[in-house]
Amino acid sequence: MAAQNPYLGDAKGIESGREIFRIYCAPCHGLKAEGGRGPDLTLGVYNAGDTDQDLFRVIMSGVQGSEMPEYSEKLGADNTWRVISYLRTAAKKDTTSWKGSAANGETLFWDKAGCGGCHLVGNRGGIMGPDLTQVGRKRSAAYLKASVVDVNQDLTPGFLTVIVETKDGKTITGVQRGYDTFSAQLVDAKGVYHSFYKEDVKSIKREARSLMPSTYSKVLTSAEVDDLVAYMMLLRGKQ
Numbered sequence: 001m002a003a004q005n006p007y008l009g010d011a012k013g014i015e016s017g018r019e020i021f022r023i024y025c026a027p028c029h030g031l032k033a034e035g036g037r038g039p040d041l042t043l044g045v046y047n048a049g050d051t052d053q054d055l056f057r058v059i060m061s062g063v064q065g066s067e068m069p070e071y072s073e074k075l076g077a078d079n080t081w082r083v084i085s086y087l088r089t090a091a092k093k094d095t096t097s098w099k100g101s102a103a104n105g106e107t108l109f110w111d112k113a114g115c116g117g118c119h120l121v122g123n124r125g126g127i128m129g130p131d132l133t134q135v136g137r138k139r140s141a142a143y144l145k146a147s148v149v150d151v152n153q154d155l156t157p158g159f160l161t162v163i164v165e166t167k168d169g170k171t172i173t174g175v176q177r178g179y180d181t182f183s184a185q186l187v188d189a190k191g192v193y194h195s196f197y198k199e200d201v202k203s204i205k206r207e208a209r210s211l212m213p214s215t216y217s218k219v220l221t222s223a224e225v226d227d228l229v230a231y232m233m234l235l236r237g238k239q
């Protein structure tokens with residue numbers, strides 16, 4: 001028998017839940033829980049399940065293989081229930097869906113905008129950028145939009161740019177796949193994997209900037225960007 005939430009509808013519990021949320025959760029889910037790097041939590045529907053017990057489980061244990069940490073030690077059961085009571089009050093009654101057309105977005109993604117050249121969806125697409133198979137459940141619409149129109153704003157962790165200059169003067173640029181004292185591995189925009197020993201090359205530089213093209217805000221109309229976001233919001237598949 002799962003525990004019941006002792007703070008449901010309790011004004012003090014909700015207020016302290018809000019404070020805890022601002023400290024621990026807002027950096028990823030936004031100050032009002034409307035999402036950011038993490039998903040919007042005000043929609044009232046969750047992948048993890050919609051009961052208080054489902055939310056309790058996901059907050060206490062985190063989501064393995066994602067950026068969602070586990071809070072069983074940091075918060076403990078009592079504070080987790082307070083946060084859940086707060087989330088229940090933050091949930092919107094009517095959820096307006098994202099305005100774009102997902103069908104147009106899908107066509108753009110694979111054709112004109114060339115996103116599929118660097119991103120996997122299921123087993124289709126390129127491998128230089130992050131796998132987007134589940135991006136619609138991981139990220140909010142606002143974050144996805146910023147990813148397209150303002151690429152350097154919030155770099156996906158683990159996607160550093162590596163620039164290698166070889167001794168015969170060639171430059172190879174790609175996304176880091178490995179890096180240690182002696183060597184570096186990267187994947188270039190064609191999806192080709194490279195591995196170098198530091199002693200064999202002239203220089204290896206790493207930069208915290210994105211290799212995703214920064215021109216989309218100019219070459220796509222804002223309606224097209226909305227369509228792409230609508231398409232990505234539907235990417236909730238299993239990996």
Ligand code: HEC
Pocket residue numbers: 021024025026027028029037038039041045046047048049055058059063066067068069071083134137138139
């Ligand atoms: C470092 C960023 C980060 C922090 C901090 C964070 N989260 Fe998350 N959270 C995520 C991501 C990313 C996901 C999506 C995981 C997935 O399903 O791949 C997520 C998922 C969730 C879900 C499940 C949503 C669903 O639809 O199933 C809940 C609930 C949640 N977070 C609540 C919280 C609470 C409460 C806190 C603070 C105590 C918190 N998160 C802190 C990034 C974060």
Ligand code: HEC
Pocket residue numbers: 109113114115116117118119128129130135138139144147148151152154155156159175189210211212213216228232
């Ligand atoms: C030349 C390769 C390339 C192309 C083309 C490209 N991207 Fe990216 N994309 C990347 C790389 C590398 C990253 C990781 C660095 C960063 O956060 O920008 C990324 C990050 C992203 C992210 C953030 C993922 C996350 O979970 O944090 C989204 C969303 C995204 N791209 C969508 C798109 C869309 C939509 C298009 C087409 C309009 C596109 N990309 C075209 C390389 C590319």
